[in-house]
Amino acid sequence: MLSRxxxxxxxxxxxFLCGQILGDLxxxxxxxxxxxxxxxxxxxxxxxxxxxxxxxxxxxxxxxxKRGITLNLEHSxxxxxxxxxxxxxxxxxxxxxxxxxxxxxxxxxALRDLNPALVYVAITPFGQTGPKTGYVDSDLIVMAAGGVxxxxxxxxxxxxxxxxxxxxxxxxxxxxxxxxxxxxxxLNSGAGQQVDVAAQESIGLAGQSTALAAMVxxxxxxxxxxxxxxxxxxxxxxxxxxxxxxxxxxxxxxAIGVFSRRLIDHMFAQGACSQAMKDTDWIGYGAKLLSGxxxxxxxxxxxxxxxxxxxxxxxxxLFEAARANNLLIAPIATIDDVRENPQFAAREYWRTVPxxxxxxxxxxxxxxxLSGKPITYRRCAPTVGEHNREVLGGxxxxxxxxxxxxxxxxxx
Amino acid sequence: MAxxxxxxxxxxxxxxxxxxxxxxxxxxxxxxxxVVRVEAVTRTDPVRTVGPFKDNQVTxxxxxLWWNNNAGKYGITLDMAKPGARAVVxxxxxxxxxxxxxxxxxxxxxxxxxxxxxxxxxxxxIMISSCLMGQTGPLARFAGFGNLAAALCGFYNLVGWxxxxxxxxxxxxxxxxxxxxxxxxxxxxLIHRKLTGEGxxxxxxxxxxxxQFLTVPIxxxxxxxxxxxxxxxxxxxxxxxxxxxxxxxxxxxxxxxRTDGQWRALCAAxxxxxxxxxxxxQTFAGRQADRAALDLAISEWSRHLDPxxxxxxxxxxxxxxxxxxxxxxxxxxxxxxxxxxFVEVSHGTLGKTSVENSRFKLSRTPARVTRGAPALGEYxxxxxxxxxxxxxxxxxxxxxxxxxx
Numbered sequence: 060m061l062s063r064x065x066x067x068x069x070x071x072x073x074x075f076l077c078g079q080i081l082g083d084l085x086x087x088x089x090x091x092x093x094x095x096x097x098x099x100x101x102x103x104x105x106x107x108x109x110x111x112x113x114x115x116x117x118x119x120x121x122x123x124x125k126r127g128i129t130l131n132l133e134h135s136x137x138x139x140x141x142x143x144x145x146x147x148x149x150x151x152x153x154x155x156x157x158x159x160x161x162x163x164x165x166x167x168x169a170l171r172d173l174n175p176a177l178v179y180v181a182i183t184p185f186g187q188t189g190p191k192t193g194y195v196d197s198d199l200i201v202m203a204a205g206g207v208x209x210x211x212x213x214x215x216x217x218x219x220x221x222x223x224x225x226x227x228x229x230x231x232x233x234x235x236x237x238x239x240x241x242x243x244x245x246l247n248s249g250a251g252q253q254v255d256v257a258a259q260e261s262i263g264l265a266g267q268s269t270a271l272a273a274m275v276x277x278x279x280x281x282x283x284x285x286x287x288x289x290x291x292x293x294x295x296x297x298x299x300x301x302x303x304x305x306x307x308x309x310x311x312x313x314a315i316g317v318f319s320r321r322l323i324d325h326m327f328a329q330g331a332c333s334q335a336m337k338d339t340d341w342i343g344y345g346a347k348l349l350s351g352x353x354x355x356x357x358x359x360x361x362x363x364x365x366x367x368x369x370x371x372x373x374x375x376x377l378f379e380a381a382r383a384n385n386l387l388i389a390p391i392a393t394i395d396d397v398r399e400n401p402q403f404a405a406r407e408y409w410r411t412v413p414x415x416x417x418x419x420x421x422x423x424x425x426x427x428x429l430s431g432k433p434i435t436y437r438r439c440a441p442t443v444g445e446h447n448r449e450v451l452g453g454x455x456x457x458x459x460x461x462x463x464x465x466x467x468x469x470x471x
Numbered sequence: 472m473a474x475x476x477x478x479x480x481x482x483x484x485x486x487x488x489x490x491x492x493x494x495x496x497x498x499x500x501x502x503x504x505x506v507v508r509v510e511a512v513t514r515t516d517p518v519r520t521v522g523p524f525k526d527n528q529v530t531x532x533x534x535x536l537w538w539n540n541n542a543g544k545y546g547i548t549l550d551m552a553k554p555g556a557r558a559v560v561x562x563x564x565x566x567x568x569x570x571x572x573x574x575x576x577x578x579x580x581x582x583x584x585x586x587x588x589x590x591x592x593x594x595x596x597i598m599i600s601s602c603l604m605g606q607t608g609p610l611a612r613f614a615g616f617g618n619l620a621a622a623l624c625g626f627y628n629l630v631g632w633x634x635x636x637x638x639x640x641x642x643x644x645x646x647x648x649x650x651x652x653x654x655x656x657x658x659x660x661l662i663h664r665k666l667t668g669e670g671x672x673x674x675x676x677x678x679x680x681x682x683q684f685l686t687v688p689i690x691x692x693x694x695x696x697x698x699x700x701x702x703x704x705x706x707x708x709x710x711x712x713x714x715x716x717x718x719x720x721x722x723x724x725x726x727x728x729r730t731d732g733q734w735r736a737l738c739a740a741x742x743x744x745x746x747x748x749x750x751x752x753q754t755f756a757g758r759q760a761d762r763a764a765l766d767l768a769i770s771e772w773s774r775h776l777d778p779x780x781x782x783x784x785x786x787x788x789x790x791x792x793x794x795x796x797x798x799x800x801x802x803x804x805x806x807x808x809x810x811x812x813f814v815e816v817s818h819g820t821l822g823k824t825s826v827e828n829s830r831f832k833l834s835r836t837p838a839r840v841t842r843g844a845p846a847l848g849e850y851x852x853x854x855x856x857x858x859x860x861x862x863x864x865x866x867x868x869x870x871x872x873x874x875x876x
Contacts, residue, residue, distance in 0.1 A: 104697060106531075106695070120687050149648045167834075179601055181595070186806070186832070189806045189810060195786060195792075197734075198706075199713075199714075200725055203794065208714065209796065210641035211639070212701040217630065217704070221640060229647070230682045239658035240658060244478070247475075257830075258828075259807070260831075265647040266641070268539040271535040271826070272523035274535075275526070275535045277524050277535065278522070278523065281721070284636065285638055290527070296618050297639050299636070302505065312517070312520030314516065346529050351803075383614075393699070393700075394698070396566070396625065396691065402604050407603055421693035429671055430836070
């Protein structure tokens with residue numbers, strides 16, 4: 060679908076996913092790595108637990124559907140080649156700290172002079188300007204700054220992040236949508252622009268607008284093991300059952316209270332709760348808790364009744380009941396469980412991508428199914444400099460001698 | 472004169488509700504698309520019933536979560552059971568470039584508004600359907616919120632303490648991943664349509680989008696058999712790495728050291744030069760192995776200090792650190808203020824509301840967030856009159872029929 064779109068992807072692991080999304084959608088993405096390969100190739104986990112430049116799973120995870128070249132941007136000839144590539148590109152993605160591209164005269168303003176139609180995407184922790192633009196960061200730091208870290212974990216211990224880093228995936232995915240908005244606009248105007256993505260703001264979406272609580276004079280939402288405390292109401296999302304854990308929403312109001320009523324009706328039909336609990340108005344229950352009309356202790360007792368009901372059933376039984384009765388319950392899956400979920404198999408979701416070792420790797424499949432041109436995994440992540448000859452020779456017109464000379468000088 | 476907005480020529484008929492879908496159309500509205508957001512008169516959008524609520528009052532218009540997900544959209548109410556409402560929707564389909572929905576798969580078909588039907592009305596229409604598990608398969612009709620997709624996708628087991636039941640991510644985690652992928656897919660379809668004149672259908676399973684963020688564990692598990700269980704705040708690339716207590720109620724600071732230099736700078740900052748000299752801690756491997764001892768030493772220092780002071784002190788010497796920000800910190804955050812992250816916008820019944828700005832910035836055609844989320848049915852007249860060109864008489868007849876509820 061984006062087959063006319065040429066993308067130069069200079070990003071580090073902060074931004075790999077952005078180019079991959081564009082590549083999945085059909086763009087011709089050229090990953091530009093330093094000579095010797097991207098540092099991300101040294102970051103585990105590794106295929107077969109064996110370190111090596113083609114084995115880094117984080118690299119392979121987010122660089123499919125890209126061609127790969129090496130280019131030494133610390134060298135003036137390398138920068139000159141990059142400028143030639145940028146002159147013919149539609150989108151450029153970079154994720155250096157603010158100022159680093161400017162120091163190489165490869166910032167937006169410098170490249171705009173060469174190619175006014177270029178969409179230049181910059182992914183950083185805090186954005187291109189501002190008081191924290193020079194801050195040192197990591198996934199954890201961005202989670203903390205974005206207001207999301209404080210919300211997860213157990214209330215009697217320190218807040219917890221997700222152990223698989225997430226902050227830059229949010230930023231990179233935002234960057235892909237942003238790049239395409241700019242690219243769409245360019246089809247009308249003919250002009251490019253800079254896209255400035257700050258991971259702090261991107262990850263903030265996962266705070267579910269609790270960022271606004273102070274401003275609107277609302278109770279603060281606080282973390283709680285397996286749930287959250289919204290003001291005085293302790294809302295569990297993780298429940299123990301006979302053979303493991305399920306997630307279940309037991310909440311109130313005109314929309315979600317309907318599901319709670321169904322759950323209680325289902326329990327009543329099984330003899331698992333009292334008539335009084337069945338007759339409770341679950342729609343208006345939250346408002347009564349907040350006003351004090353309903354004592355919080357009653358709510359806690361209701362949750363104990365539900366917890367006891369869950370302890371009498373397996374994950375599979377509860378999920379089956381949820382599907383049959385339209386309840387908000389699902390089993391909490393391990394990664395093994397996810398891979399065995401029949402839904403994904405039925406939709407032929409998983410994709411197998413070959414690995415140079417001869418092994419084949421299983422990937423999550425397409426992020427969406429487009430009838431126009433379905434997403435295919437047409438290329439696995441490139442080897443170091445795999446397409447140097449094709450891109451710099453075939454497309455940029457450098458001779459074999461010139462390429463050999465560049466290699467000798469350590470530029471490619 | 473400012474440049475025309477990026478999506479000024481895009482018209483969207485938006486049946487999305489709750490969170491994962493409306494996040495997509497909020498971005499479209501930010502960049503100038505005309506988004507007509509349809510609300511059912513019989514079924515309240517759950518987001519209107521979830522806080523934070525203005526002044527803690529649970530009211531129909533008072534949810535800041537609703538404001539944040541629907542700013543800039545033209546909201547109308549329709550009773551789809553009324554024949555007149557169907558005719559209005561058909562006119563809106565003819566008007567629109569994009570039709571969106573985030574119901575469970577049966578709803579649009581029941582209204583004869585599935586993609587084959589929409590195509591008959593408008594051959595080049597783009598339709599995106601976003602639901603929890605996808606339009607097909609045994610779980611297609613399993614409806615629910617993002618916490619359930621997060622459970623089924625394996626996110627819960629990744630947040631927690633090794634000695635306890637997993638804590639899980641905050642709230643409906645996949646609802647914050649899916650909109651990004653939906654937006655990218657939809658923008659690609661709009662680009663394709665502009666170039667070729669062809670519409671298309673997009674089936675987005677929120678779970679399938681969200682699993683992109685777990686690509687590393689999926690690949691690792693499949694090839695190496697690795698299990699992913701709770702490890703608290705452990706990180707393979709950083710040590711020390713964690714969340715440390717600061718002075719005050721539930722105050723914390725995040726600190727992460729990657730290099731030897733950062734480690735030495737941290738030791739100097741916490742006035743523990745002895746730690747830096749200690750041979751046990753001179754290598755990264757040593758610090759990682761003995762991280763519990765380091766965590767203790769840092770906590771002894773940090774617990775007496777303001778988190779913002781720690782953040783500034785450590786950042787000044789090149790150590791990654793940040794206050795673990797709560798809602799009050801965010802409201803006062805200098806960086807967010809610099810980026811105009813919070814904006815005050817007009818609202819039909821409340822006067823003014825606060826929402827968050829677009830989470831990315833386009834330099835030449837920036838987002839303009841000026842109108843708040845629609846009050847229930849606020850734009851019924853505007854959409855019928857201005858966008859569809861109906862006469863006042865026609866609109867009155869429709870109102871009498873009860874299509875607006």
